[in-house]
Amino acid sequence: MPDTNESIQALAQQEYKHGWVSHVDADQLPPGLHEDIVRAISAKKHEPEWLTEWRLRAYRHWLTMREPEWQKPKYPKIDYQGIIYYSAPKKKPEVSSLDEVDPELLETFEKLGISLDEQKRLSGVAVDAVFDSVSVKTTFREELSKQGIIFCSFSEAVTDHPELVKKYLGSVVPYTDNYFATLNSAVFSDGSFCYIPPGVRCPMELSTYFRINSAGTGQFERTLLIADEGAYVSYLEGCTAPQRDENQLHAAVVELVALKGAHIKYSTVQNWYPGDKDGKGGVYNFVTKRGMANENAKISWTQVETGSAITWKYPSCVLKGDNSVGEFYSVALTRDRQMADTGTKMIHIGKNTRSTIVSKGISAGHADQTYRGLVKIMKGATGARNYSVCDSLLIGGTCGAHTTPYIESANPTAVVEHEASTSKISDDQIFFLRQRGLSEEDAVSMIVNGFCKDVLSELPMEFAVEAQKLLGVKLEGAVG
């Protein structure tokens, strides 16, 4: 498989070269944010009038909003006029061999068991495509399109499937939603688009990894996934390898639409650069993710959050249709100076809607984390049920964990259960495992992975194995 990815990546880079050279005069807009910038972004992307207007409405609304301050992680003020909102994807500085790559990065790759070829790809070493890359791309797309599945970049979708984009863009996360989502709506660069037709079960895990045109769109990414009636799709976002990025602020939006009887499973492993030991230089990950479940539909969010200096993220489900189901499985690991404020919102609107929340937080060093969850039962949600469990595991005595579950119920027939626990890794557990021959780090990693089992087991198999290794690597040196 790595060969396939490389080929696609190589192709992607080629396409950029062509694309940008022919259509774009300058590959970068000046820093700053005003209406002309928003218009220019839209123009550079050859967007239809309605989308330009949508962006502008978002921008104007954004001007009336205030940056939120209620979340636990505090961060230095962001200078929004200092950011460049449009820049043609930069090619990563290319090196000719792995010898020239940061040895620390290579060491991490090795620990994660990432193959040599993959290491080359991730660290931007020029790789010769072994396959005929065009045919690889075609096979992949052909297989999907045979079943009517659309999987492409957001920009391509705007051009090729405007009716779908127009219908669903902002239908789950309106452009007025929150400060960062609104900013994203005004200036989003690109992202993924996916549509699964009625009754189709997507035959493979869809991954941003495979998606062409993914490079350089990280900062204001926009993802829209639509599963039509009775469809099923499992979507993977992210990568376990450390992702360095020159952009500090990441404000992405993900919208999921599950029509009647559809099932969307969305899995994330987030390992953005957390900054150095003092938290300097890390990514601020302020993401809005929400899914709308219609009648009998199901949306499952699974996330493993290990990166970023600050994570601020609440993948949520709007359980609009009767009998719809929402699930949220989360592992968040913070160490050193990392901060995470994460959780979910389950909005029960339909009758007999059900939601499950399993949140596992691990803190080490001086890290701080907050679980913030809202279970809201609307008046009409007769027979709604929620079960939440939030467990925190502390490693060492200088870290913090906070659990803030909000429950609002307007329907007396609803049943809402919440369990929470905070534990420490016991010295006797570590000693027991060491007595059997495991190193202290392996012992801690094993205990942590056991603690997260209920979440990791929700991930697709291969991803779970990688996530498990990732947790081990992230914990190195965090103990003692």
Added chain:
Amino acid sequence: MTDPLLEIRDLHASVDGTEILHGLSLTINAGEVHAIMGTNGSGKSTLTKVIAGHPDYEVTGGDVLFKGRSILQDEPEQRACAGIFLAFQYPVEVPGVSNLYFLRSALNAQRKSRGEAELSGAEFLALVKEKAKLVDIDQGLLNRSVNEGFSGGEKKRNEIFQLAMLAPTLAILDETDSGLDIDALKTVAHGVNSLRSPERAFLLVTHYQRLLNYIEPDFVHVLLDGRVVKSGGKQLALELEDKGYAWIEEEAAGSGSISVA
């Protein structure tokens, strides 16, 4: 003469600043089975943890040699890989970690440290099958999380199963017999007996003579207030069963350490 397998010389050890072991000496040769008996609080578990290297226990004097070499500077996992195994009096639970996954990781870590190839999945499972039979452990327990929700007896059986799997040269059993019914005790004893070999030694910590009916020790030592105060053959255990510990306490008070062996 080869070195003794384990040699403890005038060992002093404390926990939280309180000295628990006050000059304990003991020598175990390969192939031997030693029993340590003593009242509650006499320091039996402390001794086992000091040998295994628990970081909470500080050695303030004396030495512990394994195969002729002091191990006091070694990490617990190094001692384990060298062949020291401790079956715990109170086995801990590790939620979410499957028993077999844990054991395979441990076994392979030990093999790796000895320069041996890791066992493949199939080889490992074959070994599991053989050893599970030996200690008559329920297959269902093997796939469950380590000790989570196990009964007291199941936890002890699981310790012996780990012992059989890891095949150490020195096996220390801390009150493995307590909390076992007679059938479980027999199976555990059967497991231990079939693991006896000329290269392997056992140190059985027990409160009761009962276990020694099924595992016959070569030597019995009585621990009192952090010291070995009396050593003898297996008849010493019977004597203790008969007369209790009081007479030893009196003897020890009168004349210090006594050795019969």
